[in-house]
Each structure stands twice: as C-alpha cells, then as structure tokens.
Amino acid sequence: MSEFDLIDRLKQIASPALPVLTGIGDDAAVTVHDGPTATSVDAVVEGVHFNLAWSSPLQIAQKAVGTALSDIAAMAADAGEVYVTLGVPAGSPRAFLEELTDGFAEASASLGAVLAGGDTVSSPVMFVSVTAVGRAPADEQLILRSGAREGDLVAVTGEFGGACAGLALLAQPELEEVIELSPGLREALVLRQLAPRPRLEAGRAMRGSGVSAMIDVSDGLAADLGHMARASGVAIEIDQNRVPVQEGVPEVADARGRDVVDMALAGGEDYELAFTLPPDALATVEGRIAPLGCGLSVIGKVLSGSGVTVAVAGRRESPPAGFDHFG
Template identity: 40%
Template sequence: MGEVEETVADVGEFALIRRVTGNRSAGPATLLGPGDDAAVVAAPDGRVVACTDVLVEGVHFRFDWSPPEQVGRKAAAVNLADIAAMGAEPTALLVGIACPSTTRASVVDELSAGLAAEAARARAGVVGGDMTRSDTLVISVTALGTLDGRAPVTRAGALPGDIVAVAGKLGWSAAGLAVLGRGFRSPVTVVGAHRVPAPPYSAGPAAALAGATSMIDVSDGLLADLAHIAEASNVAIDLVGDRVPVDQRLIEVASALGADARHWVLTGGEDHALAATFPNASAVPPDFRIIGSVARGTGVTIDGKPYPGDTGWQHWR
C-alpha cells in the first residue's frame, strides 16, 4: 500500500502558517517578518499602496489544469500587477488560505512556494498569513507597495490628446484557457500563459516616471479595462486596429480551435498587461507600444467604431 499523505488537519493551523510564511525571503522593505501578531513593513514615502484579490477553486483556478505551485504564482501576480498599475513598487504580500480539512498539506506547501517565488520576482516578500477551514479552497492575497515619492497613477488622469500604450502580453491567457477548455495541454507556451501570467512589474514605475497620466492592469480585457479609464477620466479612447498586436502563435492556435485570435487580444483577461496614457509619443517608455489615442467624448472604439459583442470579463454575468 502507498504511503498516506498528511492533510492540513494532521498538520494543524499554526504549523501550516509557519509552512506558508517560514523560511521565505521577506523582501527588502520588511522590518519585522512573520511570527508575531503583525508584520512591520517600511513605508519611508509615508504612504502605502494596497490592494487585495480573492481566488476561488473552480472559479479562478482548477488543480486539474494548474498545479498548486502555479496557482500560488498566479494568486501573487494578480495582486502585484495592481500595485504596479498605480506606478508603485511592490513591497509585501499577506496571504489567507481557507480549505477543507482533507486538503493535502503538500498542496499548501506548493501554493506557498509559488506565492513566495512570484513575490520575489517583484522584489517583495510574503510577510504574514492565516489559515482557516472552508468547504472550498480559497486564496486571499493582499499586496502592499510604495510610491517612492511619486504621485499615484490613477484611472482618472487621461486627457484629450494623450497617447494610449500597453506593456506586456495580450490574449495569451484567453488562448490558454480556450486550449485547456478543449481538453488539450499544449502548446505549452500558450497554456503556460494562462497558468502563470507574467505582468511587467517594472513597467508600472517606469510609466509613472515617464509622466503617465493614467494606468490600469488589464485583468478583465483590454477594451473593458480601457473603458474604466475612459469613464474615470471622462474621455473617449480610440484604438488603431492595426497597432493592437496579435501574435502569430495565437493566430495559429485560434485557427486550430476555430476561434478568433483578435477577440482574445481585445477582450481576454488575466494577462495582467499594463495599459497607460501618456502626454505624447516621446514620453512612452521602451517597454510600451502605442495602440491608440485619447479624445473628447465617451467610450472606447476601434478605428472609430464600437466593438461588437462582449468587451471583457464580468463576474455574475
């Protein structure tokens, strides 16, 4: 008979917390790491940028599609990208995990390894956490960041005449989801983009330093998220269709699946690219590519026309 794996109930709450937070790099901003009632994270700027996301098994991830380590990386990335979208540098993560008592302890170990690895990629650390029992596995992550003296880059600063640009991948996660949904596990690069997004963390502060007037993390789809900027800034955004890049690999996958690669690029979420507006083309940093412009009016168009159909992800729809 095979060896029976220990469950979270066998290990216990406090030992699990130590396994999630212990022996991990806490990041350069951590003054007091895990082990006390709370952590202490440096905020020399006098302000803390904070965001939180909740990922639910069966809604945001499936372990038959992604191993726990990759789910952990994704849980960290979706939060760290939001920090970067404010023009800030990530400093720390706080993690809460709720799961059934029958959950294998190795799942929690792998989740925490992924969380820590992605945090380290952004020069942040996991500084605290909590565990509790639940019928469904849920991961809640809170990310903290610092502006280093800069003003935050919000959704509300775009002005008529600005340039629209984007950094990072678009459409890859949606393509990977489509592949997995058909029961396939390759192409590996496409499926991997859905399992573990690669937000361009450094592009956020770079955009802020370059004078970005607004910025957003592309989590729900390029058109949907640009619509948030348009609404918050009381402007219209028009994209140049030929300037929105559709990678040849996505075209090949879409052809095989009978899908539309351009639709993935325009409306697919979870790539966590950064979309921003700049006062002129010369202000756009090298990591960004220009895809459109800002004008007076409302809404988002492509070559002056509204996009037909859904423009991105919405919960409960």
C-alpha cells in the same frame, strides 16, 4: 496538516528581511516606512481563476501573487509586502499545501516582494486572497487611472489574447488535434494563463515619464480601457489592427470559431499594462521600455466624450459582441 502547522511553515519561509520587523506568527506584521503606499487586494478561487487539474501549487501561488502585484505595477509602484490568506478544504494533501505555502514565498521573492504575513482558514473551496503593498518615493509619482486627457495616445505593453487562448487549450484538449502549434508556442500560451507575470519593471519605468494614466489588463483590454475612460472622463478610440496579438492566438481563435480581435480585446488575464501619454512623451517612454524587452505598441488615442470605440480599417464602430457588456 493543521492550520497551525501551515502558519508555522509560512512563518519559517516568510522573509525576515527589513522593512518587516515582525512577520508571520504575531497578530500582525509590523513594517516601518515613510511616504506613500499603494495597497491592492485580489483573490483567486478554485474552479474560477485556477483549476487544480491544470495548475501546480507553485503556479497557483504565482497566479495569486502575480495578479495582485499587477495592480501595484499599474500604479508605477515598487513591489513591497505581500500578505496571503489561504482557504483550505479539509483533507487537502500535506505535500500540496507545503508546496503551495513555499510557492507564496518563492513567487513573491521572484517579483521583488516580501511575503510578510499570512493566515489560513477552513473553506469548502480552495481560495487565495492576496494583499499587495507597493511604494514610491512620493505620491505624485504614482500613476492613477484618472489622468487620461484628450489628445493623449493610448499604448500597451506586450501582447494580447494569450491567456485566453491558453485557457482554451487547457479546457478543450481536443482543440490541439486541429491546431498545429509548436510545443514552445503552446507552452507560452498555457503559461500565460497559469502563471502570469506582472509588468512591475515596465510600470516603474513609467514614473515621471509623462504617462498620464495607467491600468493593468485583467478583465480584458476593452473593458479595462473602459474603466480608464470612465475614471478619466474621456473617450478612448483604438485601432483594432494595431492591437498586438500573441503568436498562436489566431490559430486557437480560428479553431474555436472565434474572432481573433475579440479574443485579444475581450479575453482578459493578460496582465499587460495599458496607459495614456501625450504624444511628446512617446520617445521618452519608448526609450525606457525598450531595454525591458516587453514591447510597446501605440494602439489608439484619447478623445472627448465617453466610452471605448474600436476603429476597423479607419471606420469607427462599437466594440465587437463579447465585450460590449463591459461598457
């Protein structure tokens, strides 16, 4: 399958829907929009972020597109266009590449985005680089990392540790001989790793709710709260007992001899949202998140100072080993 065949296929499947006037097949895609756009770039690399032995082509596309749109969710923006650059090793099977290119369109559409452009290049290792564009009616509705203020609460959507536990199950199949997980529970952990779903609806629901800062959890909850604390010029303290842990994660952590809190705080790739808000905005935000079914947990508070600390049974200490290098 040549590069031009692949681009043809991308062209056929890319949605011609407005606001994309000219999509794949010209030198550039043309869009017409007024108002602010949020643009994020991200990439996944074979052997680093995905593994051809574990992921279907659709799942590779879901992870690449999903992680890029997670940044758009964290801005409280609506999903707009998605652009994909695919690095393809020579000799990649045609059927695989067709499923992958179809997967970009499917993954984009399932998240309310439009696959608007793409390119392919030869590469010794497969990679997918995704540019995601989001929009909001006015720029003050976008939520940055830098708005956390002393006295705010720290909250998260969803549950943590699942993507890391799922990776452990995939990479160490022997673990499953010592862990008793129902097939449904195992599947949920593994899918968390292979095909993360960004919290676009939850992110958008924060718009105008009083949420002061927001970030998506890709590097790990403690690391990403560290990014937020640094951008906002504040300290963040979280209570480790309040961090919601996904079902099945304690069993996997146990079997690996790893602390479950460490797995939840440092594991990364959960693509939940972490955000701060004044206490008097909590009822509003809870009311908006409740119908979405993803859950909301208050896990800490914003203090003056810098850095992230983890309180254990009321006692403050540094983050556990394993993520303290994230600062």
